[in-house]
Amino acid sequence: MPESTADFTAALRTALAGADTADARALWRALGTGGVIAALYPDGGTQPDPRRLAALLAELDAHSPLGVTLSVCVQVATVLPLLAEAATTGPVADTVAGMVRGETVVALAVTDAGASGSDLLDATTRTKLGDDAVTVDGRKDWITNATTCDAALVLARHREPRHFTSFCWLLVPRSTPGVTVESAGRAFAGSGVGHLRFDGVALEPGALVGRPGRALAGFARQVGVERLAGALWSRALCRRLMTGLGDWLRSRPAADGTLWDHPAVRDRYARCLVALRQLDALCAPLLDGPPGPPSTATGMVLKVAAAETAETITAEAVHLRGADAFRDGGEAALRTEAAMFGIAGGATGTMLAGLADHADDLLGSGP
Structure with missing residues (x-):
C-alpha cells in the first residue's frame, strides 16, 4: 500500500502504463490490479484521500478521453463510499470487494x-x-x-x-x-x-x-465529495488546456512575431490564468484536510467555480485557436463535453439558488 501521495502517483503511473486508457473497464481493472483503488482510501477508510484523488484525476485527464475519466470519477467519489459505508456482509460487501479489485463496475x-x-x-x-x-x-x-x-x-x-x-x-x-x-x-x-x-x-x-429512508440524506452528504472531485478534475483539465494553448500561441507566426506577442491575446490568456488560480485557491484548503465531504455551501461553491472556470477557459481556447479548435478532438469538442461540469451533480442554476440561501454563512466565513 503506498504510504505517500508520491508513492500513490508512482503506483498509478505504473498501472496506467500497461492499460488501455481509452477503455473504461480495462482501465478500471488495471487500477484495481495495481492497488490504486484500494490506496485511494488510506487506513481502511471509506472516503478518498483528497490529494490522491487529485493525482488520479490529473493522470486520467492527461491520458484518457473525458468519458473514461467520468466513468472512474463517479465510482471512486460516490459509488464506492456509499456502498462501503453500508457494507457488512452479503452482496453489498462482495460488490465493494469486487470494485476495489477492479473486477466490478457499478x-x-x-x-x-x-x-x-x-x-x-x-x-x-x-x-x-x-x-x-x-x-x-x-x-x-x-x-x-x-x-x-x-x-x-x-x-x-x-x-x-x-x-x-x-x-x-x-x-x-x-x-x-x-x-x-x-x-x-x-x-x-x-x-x-x-x-x-x-x-x-x-x-x-x-x-x-x-x-430505508436514509438514502437521500447520505447522497446529499456524499455529493460534496463528488463536487470536490469535479473541481479537482476541472482544475487539471484547464491546466492541461492552458499549457497547450500557451505553447501553441508562442509557436503560431503572426505579422510581427507570434500570436503570443499581441497584447490583446496575452490579455485574454491572462484572464484565464486568473480564473484557474481562483479555482486552485478554492481547492487548496480541502487538499490539506481530512478525507470526507466539504460543507454543503463549500461543495456548491466548488461546483459553480469548476463549471464556470471550465467554460471560461474552453471558450477562450476556441476563440484564440480559431479554425484549429474545430479539428477532430479539438477544443470545440472539448468545450461541448466540459459543459458537463455545469450539469452533473446539480445544475449551476440550482447551485446558485442554494448558495443564496447560505449567504450569511459565506459572508461571515472570511478572515
Missing part, C-alpha cells in the same frame, strides 16, 4: 426519467420492500456506466410522501430479469452513458443498501 442510477433535472423528490422509480423479496420498477436516464456496468446502485422511492425520508438504495445486478439497458448514443465516449429500465425486477432482501 453505475450510479439517480437521475430519474419521472423527475425534472435535479428534483429527486419527484422521482418515480419505486420499490416494494418485503421480508422475503424486494421489487423495483421505473427508469433512470443519462446514467454513467449504464451500458458497461455489472450492477447499478439505484435510488428508489419506498414511500409515497414527497419527503427526503421516502427513498432507499438498491443494488441491482444488471443480469437480473426485468433490467434493460439502452445506450444514450455517442455522448461522452467511454463513459457508458445510457438509460436503465426496471420492469418488475425481483431482488433478494440483501439488495437493500443501508437503512
